[in-house]
Amino acid sequence: AQLSTPDMKLPIQYALTAPKRLCSIVKNLDIAKVKNLTFLPPNLKKFPCLKFAYDALSIGKSMPAVLNAANEETVKLFLEDKLKFNEIPKVIKKVLSKHTPQKGNISYYLKIEEWSKQMVRSLVC
Known part of the structure; x- marks a missing residue:
């Protein structure tokens, strides 16, 4: 720390x-x-993306990778003025809800990363 x-x-x-x-x-x-x-414990209602992170880690498999990629893409779109800040967690939540976590090799994780980013773009653009 x-x-x-x-x-x-x-x-x-x-x-x-x-x-x-x-x-x-x-x-x-x-x-x-x-x-x-x-x-103090974090306020998960005020910081919903932190709850997504806890949940993704608990679920494991490919869920943390999907969360990370969705976060990267939503922040990118926010910085490009294509997404409002308060919409970031809503979009990430939708992407996570559409994913069925699986274990896989590096090729799978690269594909799932691209899928997640594409899903964000399809929801926003």
Whole structure:
């Protein structure tokens, strides 16, 4: 895990300098001065794609690959202004519902990745 003082300079620096990394421009976190860290369960209604990830991992087989490819394609379409942000989970959910998970070799996973991306495009475009 990475802990730091609350400051958006660090993620912005990472985004602007990727893939290289510069020395941090934020003050180091003094862990001895941190009194408490509070961890709460995630709100799966607020973050439905996280629930999809938990479910895909639980189901296993090809479901995580389908989720990953659907996520990649929906985000790509969002960045191209072809999909609204709040529609991303709706499209991913539809793709996942149309897939029957199976085990397979690398060739199968490459085909299922393309199927997933094509399914996203057919639902959006």
